[in-house]
Amino acid sequence: MIINxxxxxxxxxxxxxxxxxxxxxxxxxxQYPAYGLYDYSWVSLIYSQGLISVPRQxxxxxxxxxxxxxxxxxxxxxxxxxxxxxxTNVFPLNPQVDWSxxxxxxxxxxxxxxxxxxxxxxxxxxxxxxxCYNGVDNLVxxxxxxxxxxxxxxxxxxxxxxSNKGAYKNQDNSYPTGTGFRLSYSMxxxxxx
Amino acid sequence: MxxxxxxxxxxxxxxxxxxxxxxxxxxxxxxxxxxxxxxxNTFFDIANQYIIDDYPLLTNxxxxxxxxxxxxxxxx
Numbered sequence: 172m173i174i175n176x177x178x179x180x181x182x183x184x185x186x187x188x189x190x191x192x193x194x195x196x197x198x199x200x201x202q203y204p205a206y207g208l209y210d211y212s213w214v215s216l217i218y219s220q221g222l223i224s225v226p227r228q229x230x231x232x233x234x235x236x237x238x239x240x241x242x243x244x245x246x247x248x249x250x251x252x253x254x255x256x257x258x259t260n261v262f263p264l265n266p267q268v269d270w271s272x273x274x275x276x277x278x279x280x281x282x283x284x285x286x287x288x289x290x291x292x293x294x295x296x297x298x299x300x301x302x303c304y305n306g307v308d309n310l311v312x313x314x315x316x317x318x319x320x321x322x323x324x325x326x327x328x329x330x331x332x333x334s335n336k337g338a339y340k341n342q343d344n345s346y347p348t349g350t351g352f353r354l355s356y357s358m359x360x361x362x363x364x
Numbered sequence: 365m366x367x368x369x370x371x372x373x374x375x376x377x378x379x380x381x382x383x384x385x386x387x388x389x390x391x392x393x394x395x396x397x398x399x400x401x402x403x404x405n406t407f408f409d410i411a412n413q414y415i416i417d418d419y420p421l422l423t424n425x426x427x428x429x430x431x432x433x434x435x436x437x438x439x440x
Contacts, residue, residue, distance in 0.1 A: 201392070201423065201435065208394065208424065208433055238391050323384060323394060341424075343431060 183228040183303035189364055190233070193222040196331030196359045199237055202339045203358045205245050205286075205316035207325025209341035212316040213268050213351060216358055217336050219309050220257050223362065226306035229281075231297035233361035236288060238326030244287040247317040250296065253278040254308035261335035265350040268340055273311060277303065291326065295363070304364075312360070317346055333357040367393060372414040379406060380430070390438070393419040397432040407432060 206212040229252065253275035263272050270278070281298040288294065304310060321343070330337075333356060340351030369385060376382050380400035387393045393415050400407070404427050411422075411434065419436035426433050 199391075201437075206424075208396075208435060238389055240389070321396075323386075323388060325388075326391075341426070343428065 183301065184226045186228050186230055186301070187364055190361050191223070191364075192359075192361045193218055194331050194333075194357045194360050196329050196357065198330050198332060198356060199327035200330040200354070200356050200358070201325065201327045202341070202354060203328035203330055203337070203356070204234060204314040205248065205318070206339070206341045207243070207245070207322055209321050210319050210343040211346045212341045213339060213347050214314045214316075214358075215262070215266065215270070215338045216312045216360075217255070217259070217261065217309055218312065218357070218360065219260060220307060223304060223310060224306065227304045227362065227364040229298070229302040229304055229362050229364050231295060231363040232312075233293055233295045233363065235293050235329040235359050236326050237291045237329065239288045239291055240324030240326075241291065242287050242289050243322070243324050243326070244285060245316055245318045246285045247319065248282075248284055248286045249280060249313075249315040249317070250282045250298070251278060251280050251313035251315070252302040252304075253311050253313075254305060255311050257307065257309050259309060262338045262353045264353065266338040266353060268347055268349060268351055270311065270313070275311060276308070277305075279303075288326075297363070315346070329359040330356040331359065367415055367418050372410070375410045375414065376407075380432070387419075392423070392435050392437045395432070395434045398430060400427060400430050400432040404432075407434065411436065
């Protein structure tokens with residue numbers, strides 16, 4: 172009998188201490204993961220099941236930033252993850268900021284934090300709440316920037332051209348709601364598990 | 365040839381308050397205006413004259429309630 176370790180006893184697979192670079196890229200996208208030109212920004216990214224393949228207890232991520240005047244601080248950042256159906260590979264034309272068009276499950280607020288970038292390059296972010304990836308569905312990553320003010324000196328995240336795998340919305344004065352815009356880039360991402 | 369910032373600011377000031385107008389690490393050029401009372405084409409005419417020779421890619425533009433934000437990049 173084959174036992175899916177993800178659903179066995181309802182627990183995650185164990186943390187292994189490993190990591191996988193699931194998307195590499197060298198294009199600088201200012202919108203990712205937060206856009207310092209605006210008071211608030213919303214970004215979501217779809218990573219297909221085939222990039223991860225197996226169940227993982229995701230304990231953090233690593234991204235790569237450039238062009239920041241350091242130190243640069245974003246207040247009130249939230250990283251979320253969820254499963255979405257494997258049939259949902261791209262964002263719809265007018266993606267919903269609240270993910271209501273993605274049929275997400277297991278929405279997990281992985282980290283709420285003030286993010287200070289002290290140096291450009293690879294940045295590891297460890298979660299306060301791990302995400303139990305099931306190895307079957309696609310993964311959606313959300314990054315909510317609720318800093319509340321904009322500041323010059325912001326940079327970008329290294330990314331890879333990838334049709335409609337990203338979505339964003341930027342706004343001053345209040346956190347965006349409603350629909351955003353698609354962006355055909357995937358943010359470079361290493362999963363820590 | 366670098367952006368003539370002084371001339372650009374003078375041109376922009378005719379249509380609103382210049383909150384920020386400068387480059388960042390020679391990667392991109394940012395213009396932030398408040399109380400902008402003209403349409404976006406007026407801004408683009410100015411930007412085409414002063415910015416795009418050095419920063420040809422318009423990567424972001426919004427004009428909401430008189431607040432104009434534009435970013436021009438050298439390249440991706």
